[in-house]
Amino acid sequence: MKIKMKGMSRPPFCGDSIARKDFPGAFPMKIFGLILVLTLAEGLWAEDKAQEQKKEEPAGLSQEENLKVGRGMAFQAFAAEQQEAWRAAKDLYSAALEKAPEIPWIRLRRGFCLVKLEDTEAARLDFEKAISQGISKDRNDAINDLQSLITLRSKAGPMGEFRDPKAAIALAVRLVDLERSTENVLLEAACLAESDQYMRAQELLVARIREVEAPEEKARLKEAVETFRRQSKFGPALEGLELEKEGKFLEALDRYTSVLDQAPDTAWVLVRRAHCLAKTGDPAGAKADLRRAIRLIPETATDRVMLAWAKATCPFLEYRDGAGAVSLAKRALQDEPLIQTYGILASGYAEMGDFRRAQETVMLALSKGPTPEERKMLEERLEKYRAKKVGRDEWGSKAQAPDPA
Numbered sequence: 001m002k003i004k005m006k007g008m009s010r011p012p013f014c015g016d017s018i019a020r021k022d023f024p025g026a027f028p029m030k031i032f033g034l035i036l037v038l039t040l041a042e043g044l045w046a047e048d049k050a051q052e053q054k055k056e057e058p059a060g061l062s063q064e065e066n067l068k069v070g071r072g073m074a075f076q077a078f079a080a081e082q083q084e085a086w087r088a089a090k091d092l093y094s095a096a097l098e099k100a101p102e103i104p105w106i107r108l109r110r111g112f113c114l115v116k117l118e119d120t121e122a123a124r125l126d127f128e129k130a131i132s133q134g135i136s137k138d139r140n141d142a143i144n145d146l147q148s149l150i151t152l153r154s155k156a157g158p159m160g161e162f163r164d165p166k167a168a169i170a171l172a173v174r175l176v177d178l179e180r181s182t183e184n185v186l187l188e189a190a191c192l193a194e195s196d197q198y199m200r201a202q203e204l205l206v207a208r209i210r211e212v213e214a215p216e217e218k219a220r221l222k223e224a225v226e227t228f229r230r231q232s233k234f235g236p237a238l239e240g241l242e243l244e245k246e247g248k249f250l251e252a253l254d255r256y257t258s259v260l261d262q263a264p265d266t267a268w269v270l271v272r273r274a275h276c277l278a279k280t281g282d283p284a285g286a287k288a289d290l291r292r293a294i295r296l297i298p299e300t301a302t303d304r305v306m307l308a309w310a311k312a313t314c315p316f317l318e319y320r321d322g323a324g325a326v327s328l329a330k331r332a333l334q335d336e337p338l339i340q341t342y343g344i345l346a347s348g349y350a351e352m353g354d355f356r357r358a359q360e361t362v363m364l365a366l367s368k369g370p371t372p373e374e375r376k377m378l379e380e381r382l383e384k385y386r387a388k389k390v391g392r393d394e395w396g397s398k399a400q401a402p403d404p405a
Helices: 029-048 050-056 063-082 086-099 104-116 120-133 139-153 165-178 182-194 198-211 215-231 235-245 249-262 267-279 283-295 301-313 322-335 339-352 355-366 372-386
Strands: none
Touching: 063 086, 063 104, 086 104, 104 120, 104 139, 120 139, 139 165, 139 182, 165 182, 182 198, 182 215, 198 215, 198 235, 198 301, 215 235, 235 249, 235 267, 249 267, 267 283, 267 301, 283 301, 301 322, 301 339, 322 339, 339 355, 339 372, 355 372
């Protein structure tokens, strides 16, 4: 998977690796050799003719001009990276930092080169400095900062002490908010998959498939979905989620059962199967699965989200627990602040009878840029909460009324 560095016409590094060999369109190495020779020659001339050069130097460049020159050098350095010319790239990044020391991604890229050159102490200093600088104000630089930081923080990052998959996900979310492109959505999905959040990764990709029109983009996204399903032991359950959306509850139930045969204590899959059993007219089976799920300690963000949803919205009085739903939803929001989870949190407050907080939570979710589909759902719930009605989802089959609240 390639992502595109802003300001360059060629695709840059892969988000989860700094040692890729398949970068197309790299500049020929002869050009870099010439650049380095001219740079060194200029340095020697400067030593012998320092006074003369000082007289001939034009007025100093403005800050904006220095930034432009620095970026240009950094793009040349990146092209050298594509050729695995680590030392040449490192030297060019160093020259770029003389002109633009405040741009974090340039320092991060130099750090990656230093790792390849086995100078880990210098790389560590570059990484620490870049992290302390934060994200650039310039939009293109900010995109490059985020892409480089994701590489550093991912599980495949170059130095163990900087790996932080949770931070990588947060950075990827911020990147997609800044520039919603297929490349960046794929990168966010990859970060989620690294942390075994395959369900959320699939949701992102499927949503993007609906957004794009180009056949090539759709094909890339569909291929990524299939790849995640193959990689995850929950692959059949991921298929089940899509089948549920199509109203194929019996088929989805079979998929969930195949996963539970191998991993019987997976809370979120038990909840999904319970939902399918309720929808197909088997409330006893649904209650049995919910009982098992609720007794488990949620191990993942997906477990917490699904258990919170069940406690806030299920039709069975004995398993509804507004306070428990609120607690789980708050913890899930710490993992990743999703619109869906805010909706579940609001449902939990409503189940507790705290309609003021339910309304406040929905308003907060509406301020966070929901999709049209999410906005419609939230606005419908808001009207219910204003009328002091619980926005409980329909679990039972059409022929079966839910238990009374």
